[in-house]
Amino acid sequence: QLNRRIKQITGLTPNKYVRTIRLQIAREAIESGKYRTVAEISYLAGFETPAYFSKLFKEHYGRDVNDIL
DSSP states (O other): OHHHHHHHHHSSOHHHHHHHHHHHHHHHHHHHTOOOSHHHHHHHTTOSOHHHHHHHHHHHHSSOHHHHO
């Protein structure tokens, strides 16, 4: 029931919703200029590996995270 309710409210599955929030956290960290590496940002945002984070970032924002850093 909780999964259905989250999808009703957000339009996303719970996993996709959490992933979107993590990507937003990562984007804000990049824009803050306080972090210099993909690894720092990926771990800060809660991703298990920098490679997985980079893949999701490119899928979501259409840009390579290394191009922004």
